[in-house]
Amino acid sequence: MDSPFKIAEIKDxxxxxxxKHIDERGWLAELYxxxxxxxxxxxxxxxxxLSIPGTKRGPHEHVxxxxxxxxxxxxxxxxILWDNRKGSPTYLNKxxxxxxxxxxxxxxxxxxxxxAYKNVGIKNGFxxxxxxxxxxxxxxxxxxxxxxxxxxxxxxxxxD
Numbered sequence: 001m002d003s004p005f006k007i008a009e010i011k012d013x014x015x016x017x018x019x020k021h022i023d024e025r026g027w028l029a030e031l032y033x034x035x036x037x038x039x040x041x042x043x044x045x046x047x048x049x050l051s052i053p054g055t056k057r058g059p060h061e062h063v064x065x066x067x068x069x070x071x072x073x074x075x076x077x078x079x080i081l082w083d084n085r086k087g088s089p090t091y092l093n094k095x096x097x098x099x100x101x102x103x104x105x106x107x108x109x110x111x112x113x114x115x116a117y118k119n120v121g122i123k124n125g126f127x128x129x130x131x132x133x134x135x136x137x138x139x140x141x142x143x144x145x146x147x148x149x150x151x152x153x154x155x156x157x158x159x160d
Contacts, residue, residue, distance in 0.1 A: 004156055005094035010083045014108040015097060018072060029104060031070045032130055041066050041108060043130035050126055051077075051119040058116030059149045059157040065133040067109040069117075073101025075125030077117045082157050085112035100125055114149060114157050 016036070020027040034042060051057065053075065061084060071077050081095040099105045100121065109115050119125045136144050149155045 003094075003158065005082055005092050007096065008093040009090065010081055010093045010095050010113060011088055011090040012108075012110045013081055013095060013113060014106075015099075016106040016108070018070065018104040018106055020072075020104060029072060031072075031106060031128060032068065037068075037108070041068060041132050043068060044132055044134050046128065046130040047135075048126060048128050050124055051075075051117075052124050053119050053122055056116060056118040056159055059114045059155070059159060060116070061114040061147045061149070062111050062133075062145045063147070064111055065131050065145045066111060067107075067115070068130040068132070069107045069109065070105075070128040070130070071099035071107070071117075071125075072104045072128070073123075073125065075119050075121030075123040076100035076102050077125060077127070078120045079107060079115070079117045080159055081107075081109065082114040083112070084114050084157075088112070116150070116157070116159050118159065 018029050020029045077100045079097045079099055083090045083093045136142055149157045
């Protein structure tokens, strides 16, 4: 199947390099500062996940939620983003980035951007997400804002 996507930047996706402050005790990294991002992106919840080498998550997208992923390591991740927003000037653009131990960074993924990542390193890797919406709403009694493409055999969102 031919892909309708072209490799290019995507409007509103932000890659924010994260500096590790290293000393004899280890390191510290600022993941999020309210003076560096817009109020609409402020986290409402956060979670930490671990992906073993070779594990892929996604592709999926959100209608309302903005994700604030932090890839710090250990390990490195291949991250693919597809602009699925029909009104966007970068509609049908695709970005491929490598983040994690070798390039610690946060990725701001707005609604309508399909996203997936894979641990391409040889170690277990951690991912932190500080999303601006609560998963399944207040007290987990709402709808899950997620459109999953990973189980669709006819999807155009191919992780390659």
